[in-house]
Amino acid sequence: MGKVLLKGNEALAEAAVRAGCRFFFGYPITPQNEIPHYLAKRLPEVGGVFVQAESEIAAINMVYGAAGSGARVMTSSSGPGISLKQEGISYIAGAELPCVIVNMQRGGPGLGGIQPAQSDYFQAVKGGGHGDYRMLVLAPATIQEMVDLMGKAFALADEYRNPVMILGDGILGQMMEAVELPPEDQQLEIPSKPWATTGAEGRSPNLINSLFLDPLELEKHNLHLQDKYERMNKEVMWENYKTDDAELLLVGYGSAARVAKAVVDQGRERGIKVGLFRPITLFPFPKDALQKASSHANNVLTVEMSSGQLVEDVRYNLEFKVPVHYYGRVGGMVPAARDVLAEVERLVNLKREGKES
Structure with a gap:
């Protein structure tokens, strides 16, 4: 397939579909609105599900549910919307669930404006919610790189059972460039997920949880997470x-x-x-x-x-x-x-x- 001219948000959304994403939950906010707008039409064409939730808080908790069932799932937002999702992101990281979160950054603080910014860096890389958790954070610089990193994001999320954030901005979301998309019929290597809550017929029930009332158990879980974050160092990319x-x-x-x-x-x-x-x-x-x-x-x-x-x-x-x-x-x-x-x-x-x- 040759190159096609696409707006950044639309190219990213199509790349998510071709990476196997079949569930999207989100809420409108500029400058990322083309992502849910595109997926509202595109996902049903491939047997997927699009839901515009009643709020960003509801959307991220829907992501928790879909990820817990083993689905490839994504949400997207910008600035203030990502702030509202932070509690849910911490729960997802604590429960070790794979998902992709897109932040097309806008100016802040507060409601700020709709113009592009990079003022969410701390929020993304330091863990913007409560608790000692981390996300893998990928920062594309071109629309082609956004497309290429989307498949990588889902693969990393599955490998580490962890949320992965694609950190863009209003420029990348709104500009247009020629891109080459992955083939629609590519053979996706989606790993099996024996931990998922898909029903317990023929096996013992799976439990997905981030609550540990015993402090020794919580410490053990935290140390396990920190070891996982350390292992992520082999994924570094740069130019x-x-x-x-x-x-x-x-x-x-x-x-x-x-x-x-x-x-x-x-x-x-x-x-x-x-x-x-x-x-x-x-x-x-x-x-x-x-x-x-x-x-x-x-x-x-x-x-x-x-x-x-x-x-x-x-x-x-x-x-x-x-x-x-x-x-x-x-x-x-x-x-x-x-x-x-x-x-x-x-x-x-x-x-x-x-x-x-």
Whole structure:
């Protein structure tokens, strides 16, 4: 099949169907509304089920039920809607149920606005709900990558029995690009799920639960979860762009990384040895790859559409061995390449002059 021109939200929704998703529960919120709009028509065509729930809270608990039965299930929202889902996400992680959650980020805090942002980074990678839990978090930078990562997201969810979040933003959801979709008749490798609640005829009943009244049992369960999250480190993904000799390293994900990549090209034309490190998995974070990419760097600069969230993880994972700076726009504003390049030049000049920024 050749490439087709699709809006990001619609491409992602179609990729979910082709990855075996047959259940979707959600509630409208801009800028992700095309996802439920598309799936409302598409899922019944493949024998699936679409439900517009009465609220985001209801939707995430419907996801819990479908995931518990072993189905491939997804929900999507943005900013405030993801906040409402946090209790349910914690329950799903505690009960070890596989599902995919999409967040097309918008500006905040509060109701904020409908323009794109990356201010939900902390919420996604630190576990925005209660308890010691984690989600695998995938951060695409193109619509094609959103399509490609959708199948990966469902596979990882099944492998680790854990929620997986695709963290996009309003730019990726609303823009259009040519993409190549997976074939509709692809042979999906969906693992068996003997733990699922599919009826107990011929076997003992399965129990799906996140409540442990005995503190020793709860501690044992928590340690099991932490061990699982540690094993997720083998799933790290990243992109290096002109990092081999980079004396100044840009770090960004998603739409901000697209801006940063243009800055690298413009900086190289001006004789500045600048490169880009783009984490694709935000949790687990590709620590070793970041350290290797920054091995020649005198300075690191994060490019973000937030007030500075990614920058904290970059400093931590570089163990404060390299100065890490931040450049970003907030509230739905997008960094301009010319402004990021000006900050790059400022840092380079300070280094040449032997001054600290």
